[in-house]
Amino acid sequence: MARFIVRRMAGMVIVLFAVSVLVFLVFNVIPNSNPAERLAGKNATPVLVKSIEEEWGFDKSLPEQYVTMMKKVFNGELTSYSPRIPVDERIAEGVPATLSLSIGAGIIWLFFGLLLGYIAAVRAGGKLDKFLTGLSIAGISIPVFLIAPVLIYFLTYKLEIFPSGGYVPFSEEPWEWFTHLILPWVTVAILSIGFYSRVLRSSMLDVMNEEYVRTARAKGLSERQVMTRHVLRNSLVPIVTLFGLDFGATVAGTAIITESFFNIEGVGLYAAESISKLELPPIMGVTLYGAFFVVFVNALVDIAYAYLDPRVRLGAAAR
Amino acid sequence: MSAAPILAVEGLRVGFATEGGLLQAVDGVSFQVNPGEVLAIVGESGSGKSVTAQTIMGLTRSKNARIEGSVRFEGEELVEASDATLRRLRGDRIAMVFQDPMTSFNPVQRIGRQIVEAMEAHRGDLAKGEARTRTIELFEAVGIPEAERRVDDYPHEFSGGMRQRAMIAMALALEPEVLIADEPTTALDVTIQAQILRLLEDLNRERGLATILITHDLGVVAEVADRVLVMYAGKVVEEGTLEEIFYDPQHPYTWGLLGSLTRLDCPRPVRLPQISGVPPSLLELPQGCAFRPRCPHEFDKCTQVPGLEPRLTEAPEHCDRCWLTPEQKRAKRRVAGQIGLEAPAP
16 A cells, blocks of 8 residues: 555656646747736836846746746745735635535536436336437537536526526535535536446446356346446446546536636636636646646545455555 | 156247347257256257256346247246246256356455355345355365355455356355256366366265256266257257267267267377368258258258157167168268268268
């Protein structure tokens, strides 16, 4: 276990380094991205721009600028350009909202994805299966930027069932927290519900052809016992893999669009604002936070594998 | 064999609807098994032997399967029985051992747990500890060393032979009356094969189990079977006692199978004998006898399907499907002093 953690930590450092370099370079090749020019305002004299460049260190070489920035990241001194707000504070403020959104959506899509996939697999070839297939494909095909406005238009403005957006901390008003998050949860979850139900269905149909499933039937187990004990558990590996990637990606990315639509002041909204203002420090901070999260969730996935498949467990112990 | 048959199969037909049409995997198979008897069903891959076995337990039931005929277990009809009835019998009264012990256990569950699960499925009142104790006893009975420790192992921690022993332990867990062993030794080393066969034989004798042994290996048959059914392309082509089949085989296909055995008591031939050709596609069966295209002895009458009938006055239970007269057969089956199928004319 200690070995596993050390290996993961080393992997994480490499990933974070690569991600930070990439973000830094991409930012520096974007046209008009010189922050000194924007800080100087419209009609600024070249002298003013020059002095700002010197003050902020934008005139230094890229490697030097990178090192300075990373030092700030580690010291917690990273601040946005204007207004000068510490990036780590803003991220910390946004994390509860983003995690509420992502975890809630994750639970919803996992639950419904597995439920619908299971039903489709058990009824494979039947009418219900065909109906669920159509539903899943619809879910996969509808983009978030269509779902969100449609849900807001009908359920918020027309029927006035749900609040139109914003975020209420759970600690203040648990019920309001819940009602404010339902639409964003559904928006994030729909695509994944469709996708996960398809994946589980095909994975289960594969496992159903395994000989140990025939053995289970030959033992006289009921069809339900065969499905839940022998087919379902062996079909979960691809789901766990996907969930690790998707959940990480939701926290780090999907939330950007959804938070913007529902005006949830989470990390995603902060990232969206920073990108539109070409603020490198927050972009760097948010990206590193996202990358950290993806790597972290994937480490959890590896632990889940070991739980699902004893062969993985012993393989690790033998090494 | 005076006891009433515990299992009687009558005119069993199993077809599967495929894109190429109806595939008749089993075409009118009948046989009986008595308590304490080992019936061997022999044939090449695709002869319908495994489908026959699985149909007895209702494991071939599906939307695409067409099952006709009758399977009676202690007089109870199984072909028409409800899924619930079959489930009650499966594992409890009729148990099955599968071919490949490597893939027949669920890889993510402990072996002991999988056996306990079989007991729980039929004896809901069984206490947890009791089922476990029983599993350990069974492990000892089938010769798994350190049974107490090994019940908590996962399948991949068992060797192939040990897994097959565990499989047999699982099949015996509820003391079934009928054991169907579908190629139980095919996936095993020859030394382990002998051990498993001896185990099956002992169990058969001790517990009075009626055993159906499905195999393509006549060496296995010679060791344990009482009666033999030879199948080809979904039909039984010959049926008789072990002695009848081995010493007085009537069907050319049986000669071919016997001739393909490698014998240690005769000089080794230059080439190992074989039956030329391949079994026919079940979707395009030849007219008449299905073995006709591969048979060097075919003649005009072979375009009609011969019935499975006794053709020897001295052995009324020995049946076969071949138009040749017994005298012709005795003359034609001698190839180089042994029973065999001569190579077809080039």
